[in-house]
Amino acid sequence: MPPDITDVERILAEAIEIAAPLEREAFVIRSCGGDAELRQQVEMLIEFHFQAGTFLEHPANYDLPRNGDDRSLTDNFVQTATPGTIIGPYRLREVLGEGGMGIVYVAEQERPFHRFVALKVIKPGMDTREVIARFEAERQALALMDHPHIAKVLDAGTTGDPRDPGFLTPNTPHSASSDPDAATQIPSSPTGRPYFVMELVRGIPITDYCDRHKLTTRERLELFIPVCQAVQHAHQKGIIHRDLKPSNVLVGSHDGTPIPKVIDFGVAKAIDQRLTEQTVFTRMAQVVGTPLYMSPEQAELSALDIDTRSDVYSLGVLLYELLTGTTPITRETMSKIGLDEMRRMIREVEPQRPSQRVSTLEATTRSTVSGQRGVDERQFTRLLAGELDWIVLKALEKDRQRRYESASRFAADIRCYLDDQPVEACPPSAIYRLRKFSKRNQPILVTAVVVLSALTFATVFSAWQALQAIDARQLADERLKNEQAARKQAEEQRRIMGDTLYAADINQAANAIRKADPRGANLFLERHAFRDDKPDRRGFEWWYLRRQIGLAHQIWLENAGPLYVLCLSPDRRVLAVAGANSTVSLIDFETGLLEREIPTGQGEVNGVAFTADGIELATAGDDGTIRIWTLETGAERLRIAAHPTKAFQLQFATDGKRIMVCGNDAVIRIYSAESGQQLRTLEGHGASVQGLALADDQTLISFSDDHTARAWHLETHSETMRVTSDTAIFSVALALSQSLLVTGNDGGDLETWSVPDGQRLSRVQHLDSVHSLALHPNGQLLAAGDHSGGIRLWRIQAGGKLEADAKQVWQGHQSTVYSLLWSPDGSRLFSAGKDGQVISWPQVHVDDDHQSRISIDSASEFCLIPKSTSLITAGSGPHALVRWDWLSGKAEGRFADSAEYQHVAISPDGRHAAAVWSNRVLSVMSLDVLFGPLPRSAGWMPLDWHPGGYVGAPKFSPDSQSIAVPFQPDGTDGDPTAKYVWLHGPPNFSRAEKILLPGARHSSFSPDGRRLALMTELGLVLWDLDQQQPVWTSNQHRGSVQFSPDGKFLVTGGADRLVVVWNVDTSHIRYRLPGHLTPITALAIAPDCRTLATSSRDGVIKLWHLPTGQELLELRGPGTRCVDLQFSEDGRHLVALADAENSSEILVFDATGP
Missing domain, CATH: 2.130.10.10 (YVTN repeat-like/Quinoprotein amine dehydrogenase)
Structure with missing residues (x-):
């Protein structure tokens, strides 16, 4: 029959008044006798009563009752404090829960600014000298700490007269202070009840969070590390938590990232300092903490000799539960034993290794636990075995001298494990294990020695078998290596075949479009549409063709x-x-x-x-x-x-x-x-x-x-x-x-x-x-x-x-x-x-080839401005330097000059333009002044260089701090060996140095800015700027040169109508790309390094597939000469400059996807 309701109420009423968990549990066991159903119901109600736990608070200062008077500070405030009650600037909204000392509310702060907080006030009947002293100690402990994984203390005060809920006692602070002592200036009030205000923590216990979100073992370890760091912060402030458990480590989410918070310093202990002017005593025979997570030191009847390693032990129990789904001593075991046996087990019983523990779980439980960690049940034990076993067991050492000396060392060892570094923890030595075993089981040890002697012969035989096993393992390892090499080779072959098929299909799609067969083109393109189960090979050319058959519909x-x-x-x-x-x-x-x-x-x-x-x-x-x-x-x-x-x-x-x-x-x-x-x-x-x-x-x-x-x-x-x-x-x-x-x-x-x-x-x-x-x-x-x-x-x-x-x-x-x-x-x-x-x-014009055209006066070169849709062209007279929006075709600014400008370059940071005029002067100008609203003054032209000779095309380094420019002194015409490169560096390009390579005329910086590719009379030279010497030289091809954005390739194009792709690391030629009928005039590599665009003197623009070296399609047939090419930063536009006799045209090829 069900328990009598009167018995349930009586036992519950007395139990919730007992602050110490062990004493409370022992009381319930005694009161219920052998009635398991009564005990189960009472324990469930107690769990509901304390479900909210203790939230992190920032308590106020107040005066304790004098002369040993333990009477209540007020009799009726908490009973009358209902949702809607105003305490200072806070309006109570709802009850979050009750702890051992107080009630926690969700409160809405109404001034000086609006936010939601958690507010805790002492429960009726709990405002004795001891409770208030603990309340004060907890507030002081929290005020000492400032850590992202410990909830922040916001405010503290005392309530006013309950007949006037909006009244605050004088000098009550309304805002948080970083000074712990700033919160201690609140005078006592004969009718006031102290309260804490802290940030509102929305979260669930860390074990529940990990299980609900099915975090893997690695993700659980990553989440556990900041918990250790938070505890370490408390230790550095001289605070020992003493009650670390899942319900005191809450996890919430911020922008999808889990954020753990350590809460409830209600039973915290200070090291070498006092948290309150009041005296807080730990009674003899009173055990502080939660038994399942308690260290052996805490299990002593007078746990006065407690240091930070006690928290390390509790962290070890928490990690044990995160990994295995259970604690070293189970809840069922704890519920069946008395207080003394419970303390003995905590002090003496060694925990099982986590890997061993999961192997002993029931099949259903093991399946559930492994599923919550996203690991196959058969692999679960192997995952925990080894270093994770060692780390956890080191934290759970009964002898605190053998534990991690701090929470930070614990966290560091976990980080070493995650980073595949050697860990500090290791299996206990054989001597240590033997000594421990002999102390506990001396008779068994004697028997073991006898048995060990009897097994000596068997050991020798086993050693011989082990040697054979080693040979077999070596053979298996060799086979595994061969298998891995074969697999890697097969994957490489699949990649090559996939790339080759992609290039062939793009070529077929382009041919289908030329034949007015959009359906056929679409079939070839759809073979390479993005899917989760295969690599995305799509480059500029795919999107360009897709746009041709689908437009931007x-x-x-x-x-x-x-x-x-x-x-x-x-x-x-x-x-x-x-x-x-x-x-x-x-x-x-x-x-x-x-x-x-x-x-x-x-x-x-x-x-x-x-x-x-x-x-x-x-x-x-x-x-x-x-x-x-x-x-x-x-x-x-x-x-x-x-x-x-x-x-x-x-x-x-x-x-x-x-x-x-x-x-x-x-x-x-x-x-x-x-x-x-x-x-x-x-x-x-x-x-x-x-x-x-x-x-x-x-x-x-x-x-x-x-x-x-x-x-x-x-x-x-x-x-x-x-x-x-x-x-x-x-x-x-x-x-x-x-x-x-x-x-x-x-x-x-x-x-x-x-x-x-x-x-x-x-x-x-x-x-x-x-x-x-x-x-x-x-x-x-x-x-x-x-x-x-x-x-x-x-x-x-x-x-x-x-x-x-x-x-x-x-x-x-x-x-x-x-x-x-x-x-x-x-x-x-x-x-x-x-x-x-x-x-x-x-509706698209009939002559449109999915490109926009900007007709301009004659220009010799252009350069795109980073992080914009603008470019600058170089010309002469009123069109010396013109800034255009290449999407709209509108001119955004002009710089007129009587001189003729041959070259222009823009720094990668978009701040400066380097222009060469009259083939003799290099000017570096501020873009904000050149086309912007700033007036011209000192500093707008960091460099105006007249070296006395021919000046070639300038190139900025990736960090925008240096400029490489070819130069040939006056009087050396006809002597190609007289050309070399000047490198202008910081500050403000004022420091200049020569790179003495004969006939240097084209250059390109590597993406990391440490190397410079130069086309010289010696051929192609890769120059190391740090060592000031060549990395390698090759005379197999001559022409313009460009680095790929990933730095792995160099591309050259010359008068021999060939395009050559080089491997930077080996200097070997990877591809020779024939196809153009006239000399190469420009090169451009897409940001994804998959597409190469080339142009020739007859106006033809071709696209090539860099992974395979195959020609993809021809963007433009013969026409006016194409002199320059550049891809936009997003790789979805290709900009070209076509030059006629008296005019030029900017072409923008659009590959934005529908």
């Missing part, structure tokens, strides 16, 4: 089923979309946002039409009905049974009074839009009529599966024109300004017909069967959507001829494009398809 709507029709309201505000899901979606035409939906209940909706005033919307569906809806309310106004089977498309007459509909038969029906009465039928087609188009007030165009398109006079209801195609006609478009009708059929033919005589003017072959057509508002451009999901633009030429635009072939849909619609201004094209998407496409 925007998906406006994604539906679960096919979409058949797009219709724009007369006021151009609403786009109606309908299809197989029986719903009409109404989209805001300006924003692309879905406004609302009209469920029609017609099955598939095949046709949509607005009335001329835009007030109503008509739909045609698979149920054969026409339904007319009031847009304002979404209500159905009229339902017409229009067709015996399916209704396809419908059109309102211009007067809005009649509605024409076609469907799954050969008859066109005309109904009254007001009453729904059938007015007329138009008959003549020999098969289902697929669609309708209104040519003018009096003419209706229909097209059918009978291969014909027909014109009907709406007044006489007679057929006025008929055209016949080879296959079923799926779509039509009217170019009335040119008296043309365009049809698209199932065979992929696009045909133009003269109106009204119906003569065929032209026929061209589209990519696939044509399912949708849309004429641009200018009447000159036709969009055609096909069965494969491709969209192609056609130019309507004189005489009705169609000319394909090979560059305007888009692939956005995965299958049939059923409907196309141009925006009224012609800036966008909308498409709807079988894949359930509505896509908005930007």
Whole structure:
């Protein structure tokens, strides 16, 4: 039968008044006798009572009762302190929990600033001299500490008269102070009760946190280290915690990062200092701490000889539980024994190794614990064995002399383990183990000696077997090494094959685009779309080609089923979309946002039409009905049974009074839009009529599966024109300004017909069967959507001829494009398809090659400005130096000069420009002054160098502190060996030194700035700037030179039309890249080091795949000479400078992804 409620209440009331956990537990055992159910219920209620634990507090100072008076400071404050009560600047919100000494509230600070804190006040009846002294000691302990993993103390004070909750005693501080003594100036109040204010810790015990988030063993160790550091901080401040356990180490999250906090210094002890002017006594026979986590020293009846190593032991128990899911002495064992046996076990029983402990867990428990640590159950024991066993057992040594001497040494040893460094902990020596064993088990030791003698012979035999095992292990190790080498070689082969396939597919995709086959190009590109299970090989070229076939399109709507029709309201505000899901979606035409939906209940909706005033919307569906809806309310106004089977498309007459509909038969029906009465039928087609188009007030165009398109006079209801195609006609478009009708059929033919005589003017072959057509508002451009999901633009030429635009072939849909619609201004094209998407496409000029062009006066060179979309060109006169925004094409600033500027470079930090003018002067100028708002004054030109000779192209070092510039003195013309390099360094480029290499004319810094690649008369030289000597030299190629961004490769390009890729470490040539027909003029390497761009004198720009050396594609064919190339910092734009005789052009190739 259940326990008597009176017994439960009596025992609980007495138990919660006992502060020491061991005494309280012993009391419960005695009071419950042998009644296990009664004991279980009382222990559960006690756990609930103390569940909140003790939060970190910052208590106030107050005067203790004098003359030994232990009466309560107040009798009624806590009873009346409810949520809403105001204490000084704090308003109590809710109770967090109760501890042994006080009650903790969530409080809202209302002045001088707003925040939520935790506030604790002493419980009723607990304000005795001893409790208040402990309260004061804890506050002093916390005030001494300032650590990110110990909650910060914010404030302290005393409550006022309970009849006036907002009253504070005089001089009560309202803000935290870093001075521990600053919080001790609060005078006592005869009615006041001390309270603490501390930061509000939102967290859960560290063991619960690790298990809930299934942290791995490594992650648990990483989380445990800051706990040790926090305890070490307390020790450095002279504080011993004495009650470290999971509920006193709470873990919360900040920006997704777990943050542990050590709390509850309620039983802390000071070392060599006093925490309070009041005396705090530890009674004889009183054990302080929690038994499961208590050190052997604490288990003594008078635990006065306690030092910091006691906390190290408790940390060891906590780590033991984090790793194994249990404590060295289990809770079940503790609950079954008395106080004296409990103390004996803590002092004498050696803990099992963690690896041994997990192996003895029950199967279900072991599976749960290993799962919470993300490790296979079979590997769990091996994971803990070895160094982790040693570390934990060193912390749990019964002899504190053998423990870690501090929490910081404990944390350092764990860090060594995580970093694969040797650890301080090690297995106890054999002598130490024997001595300990002999003390505990002297009779057993004697027996063991006898047995050991008997086993000597067996040991010798085992040694022989061990030698054989060693040989076998060595053989196994050798095989393992061979296997690992083979695996590594196989992985390298897979990487090479993957890179080779990628390069080949990019080349195929580029060829497919040249052949106007976007679907084929898309198939090649999709092979290398990003997936989690394989490397991402995509570079600039992938995104560039993807943009060519998809543009920067925007998906406006994604539906679960096919979409058949797009219709724009007369006021151009609403786009109606309908299809197989029986719903009409109404989209805001300006924003692309879905406004609302009209469920029609017609099955598939095949046709949509607005009335001329835009007030109503008509739909045609698979149920054969026409339904007319009031847009304002979404209500159905009229339902017409229009067709015996399916209704396809419908059109309102211009007067809005009649509605024409076609469907799954050969008859066109005309109904009254007001009453729904059938007015007329138009008959003549020999098969289902697929669609309708209104040519003018009096003419209706229909097209059918009978291969014909027909014109009907709406007044006489007679057929006025008929055209016949080879296959079923799926779509039509009217170019009335040119008296043309365009049809698209199932065979992929696009045909133009003269109106009204119906003569065929032209026929061209589209990519696939044509399912949708849309004429641009200018009447000159036709969009055609096909069965494969491709969209192609056609130019309507004189005489009705169609000319394909090979560059305007888009692939956005995965299958049939059923409907196309141009925006009224012609800036966008909308498409709807079988894949359930509505896509908005930007209108792109026919001659655009996905590049922007900036026409400028003649320029010789340019340089991109870091961390911007700007560049600077070098020229002459009013265009000496011009700053451009290369995305918008607008000039942002000009520096005019009578001199001609040949070269320009920008420092990587974006602060300076180095320019060479008249081939004789190097000027380094501040960009903020050159084009910015700052006036020119001293310092705006750190260097203005006139060396007396020819000055070449300058190059900044990666740290922006040095400039390398080729130089040839006057009077040495014709002597290439007279050229060398000047290196201008800090401060302000004033320190100059020579690099005496004959004929040096091109240079490039390594990314780390420690080496300089130079093209000289000796050939390519890699120069070590620290050692001032060459690393290696090669005369196998000559030309311009550039370092790769990762520093692993050098690329050279020369007049021999070859591009050569070098391995920096070995000086070996990795690739020779032929392909250009004229000398190389510029080189550029993408930031991801996967794509190389090269240009030649004939204007051709090529892209190469650096991992394989294969040519990927040709960005630009022969044209004006390309003199410079640079990739943007994000690698998604390639900027080129093309130079004609009297003008130049900046080309920007765009590879931003849709």
